[in-house]
Amino acid sequence: MTIDPALLDRFAAIVGAAHALRQADDIAPYQEEPRGLFGGVTPLVLRPGSVDEVSRIMALASETGTPIVPQGGNTGLVGGQMPDENGEEIVLSLSRLNRIREIDTSSNTATVEAGVVLQVLQEAAAEKDRLFPLALGSQGSCQIGGNLSSNAGGVGALAYGTARDLCLGVEVVLPTGEVFDDLRKLKKDNTGYDLKDLFVGGEGTLGIITAAVVRLFPMPRGRELAWVALSxxxxxxxxxxxxxxxxxxxxxxxxxIERTPLAFTLAHVPGTSDPLAEAHPWYVMLEISSGRSAEDARASMEDLLTGAYEAGLVADAAIAQNETQAASFRHLRESMSEAQRPEGGSIKHDISVPVAAIPAFIARAGEAVQAVSPGCRVVCFGHMGDGNLHYNISQPVGADKRDYLALYRPMNDAVHAIVRDLGGSFSAEHGIGRMKRDELIATQPAIATDLMRRVKRAFDPAGIMNPGKVI
Structure with missing residues (x-):
């Protein structure tokens, strides 16, 4: 079954021919996602340039029962931004809604449209001597709407929280085409249900975030970054x-950071170098910031590392001597996901457990994955400060990639069983999308699934809003 060409023409007329993509070469980038796990087919990609155009698209979609898949920077890792394989879903790209409407240094807020690239917002805030602390490896291409829809985490979540914690208000186009304008700057507001939090983390299943008010922070006067070796x-x-x-x-x-992901990065990412003279089994990259001065941050870092040496916790350490070296440390960490590609098949886990349970998880999971695939290589790194690890498993050396990836489900089952036993989550910051939907339904309490379905029906009774994702 395909969408009637006449209906496609009606959708295209809303945004204009130049922003309604129909040719295969033009559509292709919107049907491919970073890991190549989720194929998709769409007859049309719409690129609206205003909230009014998004509203008109959704009103027509509601009238005709046409499924709509919102897409931001297309950096998602669980298939939440992908159309299905049937060719009956229209992709709606938010990339043209890319204005920074306001930076308010008195309120320490920025009002931004969904298509603003994360790095662009970071740089605009820095020009006003403010910090937007959400930091991701994909920040040069991911967009604010997608960050909010997936409740992105990243390196800064330890101190500043996830995308949900950084969002004060939203503007959302509902499946009916109605516009919910809740672009408030208030840090305190107890007037009824906090509706914005249904959309932040909702992965586009309840409505389309078109703009948001996000929190900014005073720019730290000092930031010290260290690369520390441990046993x-x-x-x-x-x-x-x-x-x-x-x-x-x-x-x-x-x-x-375990040694394996660092070794992969050093081997496959040009221009990288080991921060320390000798190899060690484990590392920590830590940052200390100060609102007072660079000297205060340096003194805090030196005090910490001195104490850690005296306690026998640290084998070696390097404090970045300038911003260039600090950037090289960050680049090592940000390149670790990409550096796994040349090593063959990789089965990935985005898990969180209580921080105190991390050593136990690593020990137990290491045994479990070897039972599934003897000789597989654990590639463990992540945000230990908030309990979130990217526990990825690369194929054994010389193994067949296709055969190894066929173990995706049993490997997930083995790791996630330990996560559940430790009171953790199998989706810490990447979302549910298509990849984890069935596992979510199978493992969460039945009442939670029922409540989520009630919310979905209330907001999207026609079932046209990013169908087949989350629930």
Missing amino acids: SPEDALALFAMANDRAGGGLTAFEL
Whole structure:
């Protein structure tokens, strides 16, 4: 079954021929996602340039029962932004809604449209001596609407929270075409249900975020970044406790990294170099920030590392001596996902557990994945400070990639069973999308699934809003 060409013409007329993509070459980038796991087919990509155009598109979609798939920067990893394979869903790209409407330094807020690229917002805030702390490896191409719809996390979540914590208000086009304007700057507002939080993290299943008010912070006067070598996750946990005690709110990043992902990055990412003279089994990349001065941040970092050396927690460490070196440390961490590609098939897990349970998880999961695929290589790194690890498993050396990837489900089952036993989550910051929908339904309490379905029916009774995702 295909969409009537006459109906496609009606949709195209809303945005104009130049912004209604129908040719295969033009549509192709919107049907492909970063990991190549979720194929999709669409007869039309709409690129509206205003909220009014989005509203008219959704009103027509509601009238005709046409499914709509919102898409931002197309960096999602669970298939939430992909149309299905039937060719009956229209992709709606938010990339032209890319204005920064306002930066308010008195309220410490920015009002931005959904298509604003994350890095563009970071740079615009910095020009006003403000920090927008959401930081992701894909920040050069991911967009604010997608960040909010997936409740993105990233390196800064330890100190500043996830995208949901950074959002004060939203503008949303509902499946009916109605516009919900809730672009408020208030940090305190107890007037009824917090409706915005249904859309933040909703993955476009309840409505389309077209703009948002997000929180900004005073730019730190000092930021010190260190690359620290340790012998075990237990030592990393002890270092984290010490960093919390000594730096408090000044601890703005704490990333745990196993040697394997660092080795992959050094081998496959040009221009990278090992921060330390010798190899070690585990590392932490940590950042301490100060609102007072660079000297204060440096003193806090030196005090922490001195204490850690004396306690026998740290084998070696390097403090970035300038911003160039700090950028090189960050680049190492941000390149670790991409560096796995040349090593063959990779089965990925985006999990979270209580911080205190991280060493136990790593020990138990290491045994479990070897039982599924003997000789597989654990590629563990992530945001230890908030309990979120990217626990990825690369294929054994010399294995057949197709055969290895056929183990995706049993590998997920083995890892996620440990996560559940430790009171964790199998989706920490990447969302549910298509990839994890069935597992969500199978493992969460039946009442939670029922409540989610009630919410979905209330907002989207026709079932046209990003169907087949989340629930």
